[in-house]
Amino acid sequence: MNVKEQSIIHLIGNKMRTTDQEIHIVGKIDEPLILILDNVLSSLECDALVNLAKNRMERAKIGKSHVVSDIRTNSSMFFEEGENVWVKKVETRVSELMNIPISHADPLQILHYKPGEQYQPHYDYFTSGNVVNNRISTLVMYLNDVDEGGETYFPSLHFSVTPKKGSAVYFEYFYNDKLINELTLHGGNPVAVGEKWVATQWMRRQSHRVI
Ligand SMILES: O=C(O)CCC(=O)C(=O)O
Numbered sequence: 001m002n003v004k005e006q007s008i009i010h011l012i013g014n015k016m017r018t019t020d021q022e023i024h025i026v027g028k029i030d031e032p033l034i035l036i037l038d039n040v041l042s043s044l045e046c047d048a049l050v051n052l053a054k055n056r057m058e059r060a061k062i063g064k065s066h067v068v069s070d071i072r073t074n075s076s077m078f079f080e081e082g083e084n085v086w087v088k089k090v091e092t093r094v095s096e097l098m099n100i101p102i103s104h105a106d107p108l109q110i111l112h113y114k115p116g117e118q119y120q121p122h123y124d125y126f127t128s129g130n131v132v133n134n135r136i137s138t139l140v141m142y143l144n145d146v147d148e149g150g151e152t153y154f155p156s157l158h159f160s161v162t163p164k165k166g167s168a169v170y171f172e173y174f175y176n177d178k179l180i181n182e183l184t185l186h187g188g189n190p191v192a193v194g195e196k197w198v199a200t201q202w203m204r205r206q207s208h209r210v211i
């Protein structure tokens with residue numbers, strides 16, 4: 001019999017409580033742990049993040065070398081750590097939800113996709129070279145409803161998540177078994193109609209923020 005590996009988030013029941021929010025688990029894959037979560041952000045918080053980000057968007061870059069690539073045709077920006085009250089609030093909630101101290105967090109990232117824009121399948125962890133302090137988990141929060149397309153999809157699992165304002169998909173790739181981590185391959189489907197805004201939080205294995 002295969003023994004399931006420890007996950008970062010330990011679930012009890014179908015809700016997760018943070019200091020200021022009750023989050024609902026509406027879907028789950030056990031290994032790798034993938035959660036579909038409702039009520040992660042309020043509608044007001046979604047709108048605030050979009051408004052704070054929208055004049056600061058640039059064509060997204062990928063990987064450690066930050067090169068522009070066709071893999072990713074959307075635009076993006078990063079907030080400074082705790083740069084305003086909205087970011088602070090979201091960072092605190094997300095850190096509680098992901099069960100990782102905020103000092104392990106990458107800067108909160110906002111992505112924007114227009115019709116036809118997409119993010120091709122990729123891993124959120126770095127796979128080349130000798131990586132120090134790699135990423136271990138991701139939370140993608142949807143900041144608006146997309147009219148058509150724009151699903152986050154996991155090709156190896158034949159699984160996709162439809163964006164819904166205030167909801168999120170969580171996944172982790174902290175497993176000793178490399179094959180389990182590889183199942184978290186994922187991308188953002190092209191938006192067909194409308195636009196898509198998301199906020200992504202990546203967590204690192206070790207603390208790196210100076211707080
Ligand atoms: O836009 C999406 O659905 C996925 C975003 C993503 O993969 C990421 O930010 O790492």
Ligand SMILES: [Fe+2]
Pocket residue numbers: 122123124186
């Ligand atoms: Fe990703």
